[in-house]
Each structure stands twice: as C-alpha cells, then as structure tokens.
Amino acid sequence: MSPWEDFGREGGLFRRLRADAAADWQAYTWHEFCRRLSDGSLPLVAFQDFLIQDYLFLIQFARAKALAVFKAESLEAMREKTASISAILAETTMHLTYCAEWGIPEAKVRATPESAETVSYTRYVIDRGLAGDILDLEVALAPCTVGYGEVALRILADPARKLQGNPYQSWIEAYGSDSYQKLAREAAARIDALGESHGGHARFPMLTATFGEAARLEQRFWQQGLDAAAS
Amino acid sequence: MSPWEDFGREGGLFRRLRADAAADWQAYTWHEFCRRLSDGSLPLVAFQDFLIQDYLFLIQFARAKALAVFKAESLEAMREKTASISAILAETTMHLTYCAEWGIPEAKVRATPESAETVSYTRYVIDRGLAGDILDLEVALAPCTVGYGEVALRILADPARKLQGNPYQSWIEAYGSDSYQKLAREAAARIDALGESHGGHARFPMLTATFGEAARLEQRFWQQGLDAAAS
Amino acid sequence: MSPWEDFGREGGLFRRLRADAAADWQAYTWHEFCRRLSDGSLPLVAFQDFLIQDYLFLIQFARAKALAVFKAESLEAMREKTASISAILAETTMHLTYCAEWGIPEAKVRATPESAETVSYTRYVIDRGLAGDILDLEVALAPCTVGYGEVALRILADPARKLQGNPYQSWIEAYGSDSYQKLAREAAARIDALGESHGGHARFPMLTATFGEAARLEQRFWQQGLDAAAS
Amino acid sequence: MSPWEDFGREGGLFRRLRADAAADWQAYTWHEFCRRLSDGSLPLVAFQDFLIQDYLFLIQFARAKALAVFKAESLEAMREKTASISAILAETTMHLTYCAEWGIPEAKVRATPESAETVSYTRYVIDRGLAGDILDLEVALAPCTVGYGEVALRILADPARKLQGNPYQSWIEAYGSDSYQKLAREAAARIDALGESHGGHARFPMLTATFGEAARLEQRFWQQGLDAAAS
Numbered sequence: 001m002s003p004w005e006d007f008g009r010e011g012g013l014f015r016r017l018r019a020d021a022a023a024d025w026q027a028y029t030w031h032e033f034c035r036r037l038s039d040g041s042l043p044l045v046a047f048q049d050f051l052i053q054d055y056l057f058l059i060q061f062a063r064a065k066a067l068a069v070f071k072a073e074s075l076e077a078m079r080e081k082t083a084s085i086s087a088i089l090a091e092t093t094m095h096l097t098y099c100a101e102w103g104i105p106e107a108k109v110r111a112t113p114e115s116a117e118t119v120s121y122t123r124y125v126i127d128r129g130l131a132g133d134i135l136d137l138e139v140a141l142a143p144c145t146v147g148y149g150e151v152a153l154r155i156l157a158d159p160a161r162k163l164q165g166n167p168y169q170s171w172i173e174a175y176g177s178d179s180y181q182k183l184a185r186e187a188a189a190r191i192d193a194l195g196e197s198h199g200g201h202a203r204f205p206m207l208t209a210t211f212g213e214a215a216r217l218e219q220r221f222w223q224q225g226l227d228a229a230a231s
Numbered sequence: 232m233s234p235w236e237d238f239g240r241e242g243g244l245f246r247r248l249r250a251d252a253a254a255d256w257q258a259y260t261w262h263e264f265c266r267r268l269s270d271g272s273l274p275l276v277a278f279q280d281f282l283i284q285d286y287l288f289l290i291q292f293a294r295a296k297a298l299a300v301f302k303a304e305s306l307e308a309m310r311e312k313t314a315s316i317s318a319i320l321a322e323t324t325m326h327l328t329y330c331a332e333w334g335i336p337e338a339k340v341r342a343t344p345e346s347a348e349t350v351s352y353t354r355y356v357i358d359r360g361l362a363g364d365i366l367d368l369e370v371a372l373a374p375c376t377v378g379y380g381e382v383a384l385r386i387l388a389d390p391a392r393k394l395q396g397n398p399y400q401s402w403i404e405a406y407g408s409d410s411y412q413k414l415a416r417e418a419a420a421r422i423d424a425l426g427e428s429h430g431g432h433a434r435f436p437m438l439t440a441t442f443g444e445a446a447r448l449e450q451r452f453w454q455q456g457l458d459a460a461a462s
Numbered sequence: 463m464s465p466w467e468d469f470g471r472e473g474g475l476f477r478r479l480r481a482d483a484a485a486d487w488q489a490y491t492w493h494e495f496c497r498r499l500s501d502g503s504l505p506l507v508a509f510q511d512f513l514i515q516d517y518l519f520l521i522q523f524a525r526a527k528a529l530a531v532f533k534a535e536s537l538e539a540m541r542e543k544t545a546s547i548s549a550i551l552a553e554t555t556m557h558l559t560y561c562a563e564w565g566i567p568e569a570k571v572r573a574t575p576e577s578a579e580t581v582s583y584t585r586y587v588i589d590r591g592l593a594g595d596i597l598d599l600e601v602a603l604a605p606c607t608v609g610y611g612e613v614a615l616r617i618l619a620d621p622a623r624k625l626q627g628n629p630y631q632s633w634i635e636a637y638g639s640d641s642y643q644k645l646a647r648e649a650a651a652r653i654d655a656l657g658e659s660h661g662g663h664a665r666f667p668m669l670t671a672t673f674g675e676a677a678r679l680e681q682r683f684w685q686q687g688l689d690a691a692a693s
Numbered sequence: 694m695s696p697w698e699d700f701g702r703e704g705g706l707f708r709r710l711r712a713d714a715a716a717d718w719q720a721y722t723w724h725e726f727c728r729r730l731s732d733g734s735l736p737l738v739a740f741q742d743f744l745i746q747d748y749l750f751l752i753q754f755a756r757a758k759a760l761a762v763f764k765a766e767s768l769e770a771m772r773e774k775t776a777s778i779s780a781i782l783a784e785t786t787m788h789l790t791y792c793a794e795w796g797i798p799e800a801k802v803r804a805t806p807e808s809a810e811t812v813s814y815t816r817y818v819i820d821r822g823l824a825g826d827i828l829d830l831e832v833a834l835a836p837c838t839v840g841y842g843e844v845a846l847r848i849l850a851d852p853a854r855k856l857q858g859n860p861y862q863s864w865i866e867a868y869g870s871d872s873y874q875k876l877a878r879e880a881a882a883r884i885d886a887l888g889e890s891h892g893g894h895a896r897f898p899m900l901t902a903t904f905g906e907a908a909r910l911e912q913r914f915w916q917q918g919l920d921a922a923a924s
C-alpha cells in the first residue's frame with residue numbers, strides 16, 4: 001500500500017469515497033501541476049498565480065469552517081472548528097509573507113480578484129454545507145485537506161522528484177510535514193466518524209457525487225496555474 | 232390500532248420518532264386546547280388568539296418550505312415543495328377570510344406581532360433546516376403537518392366530542408378532511424423515505440432530539456391560546 | 463441611447479452598477495459567443511455545450527429563487543418569487559425539448575456534470591444570497607436576467623446579424639420577445655427599488671464588487687462553449 | 694443623561710433603534726427580574742433557572758457569532774468575530790463553574806432542554822442573520838450584548854439596590870465591570886458603523902422591527918425565571 005492510501009481506515013467512508021472517485025482523484029492529486037512541483041519544472045508564473053489564488057481560497061475556506069462551527073453538534077466540535085478558523089486566518093498572514101518571498105507584493109495579492117476556479121470550488125463547498133448537513137460539508141472540504149496531504153506524499157515518493165535545487169522545496173516540506181499530515185489524517189478520520197454517526201453509507205450516492213465534483217473542481221484549480229503560464 | 236397510529240409505515244422512521252417522543256407527542260396532540268376544541272368548551276378568545284398566531288405561523292412555514300426547495304435533491308422534489316409554498320401562500324389569504332368570520336378584522340391580524348411561541352417553533356424549524364440537511368428539516372416540520380392530522384383524528388374519535396353546535400366544527404372538518412389527511416400521510420411517508428435514503432436510523436439520536444423539541448414547542452403554541460384566555 | 467441602455471431608471475441603482483462595471487459588462491453582453499450567435503457563425507458544438515450547461519444552470523437558478531422566497535420581506539414578494547421558481551422549473555422541461563431539437567438526447571443532458579463555469583456563477587450567487595440580504599442576492603442575479611435581455615437587444619440591432627437562415631434564430635427570438643424583455647425590465651426595476659429601500663447607494667462598494675464578479679463569471683460561462691468547440 | 698443612555702453615538706443608528714423601541718427596551722432592561730437582582734429579592738430558584746438557560750443561550754450565541762464570521766466582509770472583522778466565538782465558548786466552561794457555585798450540578802445544566810424562551814430569542818437572531826446581512830444580524834444580537842450592559846448600569850445607579858449582602862453581587866459586578874462595559878460599547882459602536890456603511894437609515898423600518906422583537910423576546914427570557922419561581 002502506498003503511504004497516501006493510508007488516510008482513513010479500512011472500510012471507512014473516506015476510503016470508499018476515494019475509491020469511487022478514483023479517476024478524478026488521481027487526476028487531481030497527481031495533476032501535471034503537482035508533477036512539475038515535484039520535478040521542479042513548474043513555471044514560476046504558474047506557481048505565483050497559484051499562490052495568489054490560494055490566498056483568496058484561504059479566506060473562503062475560513063468562511064466554510066465558520067459554517068462548520070454553526071453546524072457543529074457538540075461544544076467540543078465547536079471548539080475544534082473555531083481553532084481551525086483561527087489557524088486559517090493566521091495562515092493568511094503567513095501566506096502574504098510567503099507570497100512576498102516569491103516576488104508577489106502584498107498589494108498585488110490583495111488587488112487580484114478571485115478566479116472562476118477559486119470561486120467554483122469554494123462556493124461549491126459552502127453551498128453543499130448549506131444545502132446539506134455537517135457530513136455533506138466535511139465531504140466537500142475533504143478533497144482539499146486530505147488531497148494536499150496526498151499530493152505531498154506522492155511528491156516525496158516520486159522517482160522523478162528534483163531533490164537538489166527544487167525551487168518548490170519549501171511548499172513540498174510544508175505539506176509533507178508531520179503537522180500537516182496529522183491535519184490530513186484527522187480530516188479523513190472525521191469523515192469516517194461522521195460516516196458512522198450520520199448514515200454515510202446510506203447516503204453514499206449523494207456523498208460520492210459531492211466528493212467527485214470537488215475533486216474535479218480541485219483539478220481546475222491546479223490547471224488555472226498552468227493556463228496562466230501558457231497565456 | 233387507533234387511526235392516528237396509522238401515519239407512516241411499520242418499522243419506518245416516522246413511527247420510531249413518534250414512539251420515542253411518546254409523552255411529548257401525547258401532550259401535544261391531545262393538549263387541553265385540542266380537547267376543548269373537541270368538547271366545544273374552548274373560550275372564543277383562545278381560539279381567536281390561536282388563529283392570529285396561526286396566520287403568522289403560515290408565513291414562516293412557507294419560508295421553511297422555500298428552504299426545502301433550496302435543499303431538495305431532485306427536480307421532482309423541487310416541484311412538489313414549490314407547489315407546497317404556493318398552497319401555503321394561498322392558505323394565508325383564506326386564513327384572513329376565516330379570521331374575519333371569527334370576528335377578527337384583517338387589520339388586527341396583520342398588526343399583531345408574532346408571539347414568542349410562534350417565533351420559537353418556526354425559527355427552530357428554520358434553524359434545524361439550515362444546520363442540518365433535508366431530513367433534519369422534514370423531521371422538524373413533521374410534528375406540525377402530521378400532528379394536526381392526528382389531532383383531528385383524535386377529535387373525530389373522541390367520546391366527549393360535541394357534535395351538535397360545536398363552534399369549532401369547521402376547524403375539525405378542515406383537518407379531518409380527506410385532503411388534509413392525505414397531506415399528513417404524505418409527510419409521514421416522506422420521513423420514512425428520507426429515513427432510508429439519508430441514514431435516518433444511524434442519525435436517530437439527533438433526529439429524536441429535534442422531533443421531541445418540536446413537539447414541546449407545539450405544546451407551547453397551543454398553550455399560548457389558553458394563556459391568552461386566562462389573562 | 464441604445465435600447466439596451468434603457469433597463470432601470472435614470473439615477474437608479476441598476477444603471478449605476480452597470481456603468482461602474484462597464485468593461486466587464488461589455489465583455490459579457492457582447493462576448494464573442496453572442497456576436498457569433500448574431501452572425502450565425504457559432505459552431506454547433508459550442509451551442510450544444512451551452513444548452514446542456516444552461517439546463518444545469520436553470521436548476522441552480524431555481525434554488526437561488528427559493529432562497530429569495532426565504533429572504534423576501536412581504537407576502538407579495540414571496541408570491542412573485544414562488545411564481546418565478548415555478549416558471550423556471552417549467553422551463554427546465556421545455557429546455558429538454560429544445561435540447562432534443564438541437565440533437566442532444568435527454569439522457570445526455572441529464573448525465574452531464576456541471577462544469578466549473580456553471581458551478582462558479584451559480585454558487586457565487588447562492589453564497590452572496592446567504593452572506594448578504596435580498597439586495598445582495600438580487601444584485602448577484604441581475605447580470606443573468608437583465609444581461610440576457612441586453613444580449614438579445616444587441617443582437618437585434620447588430621448590423622452583422624445574419625437574418626436569413628441564422629440557425630440561432632429561435633434563441634434570439636426567445637430572449638428578444640416582449641415577454642422576456644418584460645422580465646428583464648422588471649429585474650432591473652427591482653434592483654432600483656431595493657436600492658432605495660435597502661440603502662443601495664451607501665452599500666455601493668460591496669454591491670459593485672458583486673455585480674462585477676457576476677459579470678466576469680458570466681463571461682466565463684459563454685467562453686466555455688467556445689472552448690468546447692475549440693477542443 | 695443617564696450613563697446607560699451613553700451607548701452608541703448621537704445621531705447614530707443604535708440610539709435611533711433604542712429610542713424607537715423605547716417601551717419594549719425599558720420593559721426589557723428594567724424588567725422585574727432586573728429590579729429584583731438589584732434589591733436582592735429575586736427568588737433563588739428564579740436565578741438558578743435563569744443560569745441554566747443562560748448556559749444553553751451561550752451555545753446558540755456562539756453559533757450566531759459563527760454566522761457573523763461567515764458573513765463578515767473583511768479579514769479583520771473575521772478575526773474579531775472568531776475571537777468572540779472563542780471567548781463565548783470559554784465562557785460556557787466558566788458558566789458551569791458559576792452554576793456549581795449556585796448549587797446547580799453540571800449534569801443538571803447539561804441535561805436541561807432549552808426552554809421556548811431560549812429557543813425563541815436565539816433562533817430569531819439566527820434567522821434574521823440568515824435572512825438578512827451582517828447589519829440585520831448585529832441588530833438582532835445588540836439587545837443582548839448592549840442590553841446586559843445597560844441592565845448593570847441601571848442596577849449600579851438604582852436607589853433601591855441592596856448593597857450589603859446582595860446575593861447577586863457577583864452577577865452585577867460581572868456585567869458592570871469595565872471589561873463587559875467595553876464589550877457593550879463596542880457592540881453599539883459596531884451598529885453605528887454598520888448603519889453608515891450598510892444603509893441603516895434607509896433600512897430603518899425593517900431594522901427597528903428586528904430590534905423591537907428582540908427586546909420583546911429578551912423580556913420573555915427574564916420572565917421565564919420569574920415564572921419558574923412562581924410555579
């Protein structure tokens with residue numbers, strides 16, 4: 001078993017969702033953008049475009065987590081999700097510093113409008129969260145949180161990975177780190193747990209549609225960076 | 232089996248919810264207000280107060296159904312629920328006529344603010360609908376739709392029912408009618424069907440909490456009429 | 463003044479929004495897709511792709527209108543918006559017939575997933591509607607309703623329009639019809655009225671951001687058809 | 694000018710709302726419950742009932758703040774409101790300790806269902822927040838935050854206040870403290886600022902209806918404690 005097949009537990013909802021969306025999941029987590037992060041060939045402008053949209057993404061991601069607080073069913077869950085919002089909002093500030101290191105002035109990041117790709121995934125998540133319950137919301141969010149964990153593990157195991165002088169090393173390390181991997185594992189475990197408590201298997205047709213659409217929208221998110229470099 | 236135990240199907244989610252909330256359900260569907268509708272002893276002022284709040288209730292009920300359209304998972308479900316909104320909005324107009332027949336001028340109905348009891352049940356339903364999915368919403372709505380059907384059947388079978396000159400005969404007939412009973416049966420059947428497709432049995436602890444709270448808030452809705460008469 | 467500059471009233475919120483988003487509005491309402499509908503040169507596959515996504519769009523549009531019912535502030539507004547949902551749901555059925563006339567089997571329409579472009583505009587509208595009030599929602603919806611009215615008027619006045627044997631004549635007639643133009647005028651008038659009652663001028667910075675983003679997302683919606691034909 | 698007339702600024706939206714709802718505001722902020730906190734005559738059981746429901750209230754209040762994060766229009770506002778959620782969730786823990794000091798075991802607090810009064814105000818706030826925008830939500834919340842500040846100031850200035858051996862001294866001090874008064878002043882200032890940026894004066898009819906209803910529902914919240922003692 002590859003290390004990235006280890007998220008979630010055997011027989012749990014997360015693995016079932018991942019398996020059912022196999023083609024879309026593969027196309028997302030091993031997208032050309034990811035492979036070129038790995039071999040270091042990704043054009044700088046593609047990465048810069050991605051970083052700016054990722055900043056705009058984080059703001060919407062924090063809003064989705066706020067919705068999760070609203071929908072949480074225990075004080076403990078409310079506390080955990082509130083801590084997530086705080087962490088994401090702190091990350092937006094760090095992200096501006098990171099963008100600056102990549103030559104993108106803060107003013108430019110702030111002035112860029114959200115792309116259709118950023119809007120589509122983030123608002124899809126928010127809509128699933130409002131139309132459905134906490135499980136629908138978490139299933140729409142999981143491709144992001146768990147998926148980035150898988151992307152990092154795939155890069156770390158990639159024979160074509162550029163080890164010396166890979167310009168994207170800091171990004172790879174951030175998502176390959178123990179702390180991020182822990183977050184990703186927890187997100188998959190949350191899906192498994194909600195799958196049990198919220199009838200995930202009975203609801204599988206709807207949930208797999210959500211998960212698959214989210215994976216497709218994440219592919220588009222990577223693709224926009226490549227398109228920016230090509231244009 | 233009493234006729235009012237016939238809503239929903241054996242082993243279905245509706246009957247399980249009703250059984251689990253037995254004491255609250257009984258206190259709601261055979262509230263003193265209902266018994267006095269049946270024996271004709273309900274003070275006029277209690278009924279008038281109820282009618283006004285019921286008008287305000289209908290408006291919020293239509294909003295809850297709009298939320299159900301937003302959350303519906305098929306075009307067919309969207310159509311059915313849109314037809315429900317139209318029917319409820321038409322009912323508000325008829326309700327004004329009915330109020331006028333009971334000596335309540337339209338201007339008074341429109342000028343009365345919602346009571347805490349009206350606010351509590353209606354907004355509880357809306358909140359459950361926003362926090363949860365379509366099943367949570369329907370479970371919060373069911374005590375109203377199915378419950379009024381049960382109230383009417385209990386009155387129709389009540390040995391103490393005043394048959395001659397019962398001032399509330401028109402109300403009893405409206406909810407005892409085939410057309411209303413069909414609505415109530417359909418609502419219970421919807422809960423059963425959603426129970427299957429949306430993991431209702433796995434989610435029972437949360438759903439029974441919702442159903443029970445809704446039944447308690449409905450008791451308070453009846454009680455406000457009696458309180459109005461007592462004050 | 464061109465006929466399409468006649469939506470909304472002088473000094474009203476709609477015209478102010480349209481003027482402030484002039485470049486994006488022009489790029490949307492006179493997109494290459496529209497110009498090629500006019501001169502008849504649009505590839506069939508582009509139009510077919512558009513028709514399928516337009517069907518999926520309508521379903522989400524009905525959901526956005528359901529949200530408008532939930533947010534409406536009078537029974538009259540609730541009735542109008544409920545009638546809109548019914549009309550849109552009826553249109554989905556007619557749309558399937560129209561697709562069939564264009565050689566797209568119903569099964570194909572139903573089996574096609576929403577594109578990122580369809581998701582982005584529709585969920586953006588829904589999110590603005592949930593984050594904001596009825597004015598925010600209507601401002602996010604207006605580029606669709608009023609914009610299609612403007613597109614049709616621009617085509618009708620286009621010197622390059624192909625009059626004889628234009629394959630897209632039925633589409634042009636549908637949106638150029640008195641009945642559709644009336645809908646578009648009413649939508650602009652609603653924005654003007656809500657602008658007065660809901661502080662539209664004080665809220666202009668936020669509203670113009672919404673309107674502009676919606677116009678950009680509509681451009682992308684047209685573009686996806688051209689991209690489908692190019693690929 | 695009494696010190697409690699000092700919330701908000703002259704000509705600002707908060708003072709206008711307070712003035713327009715004068716009778717309901719007075720009935721809420723100087724309710725018999727408050728007067729008896731002041732003179733120390735409030736029955737212990739009334740205060741205990743209040744404390745339990747106040748705990749349940751806090752949980753819903755945190756959910757309403759989560760909705761405010763979702764609706765916030767800047768990162769700064771998102772951060773402030775997220776800090777509010779954290780503070781409220783921390784308060785729930787302290788509240789359990791406070792309840793224990795008043796002889797209410799934690800298990801009893803946790804096992805008590807929300808009363809209709811608690812449901813009505815909290816869900817009304819949440820519904821206004823979802824139906825409207827951030828201003829509608831803040832206007833629905835203000836009677837709580839600012840109102841408790843006013844209650845404390847009224848008690849502190851009350852000639853009938855029992856100074857020696859008042860059993861409710863700790864409650865009076867908590868809400869009369871500089872830190873709470875600062876919170877209350879900030880909430881009023883937020884209403885004033887949103888009133889400017891979000892067209893509050895144009896929207897006054899709707900906003901005053903929300904503020905007045907919230908004040909009436911807060912009266913009911915106090916009253917439930919007295920009713921509990923009377924029964």
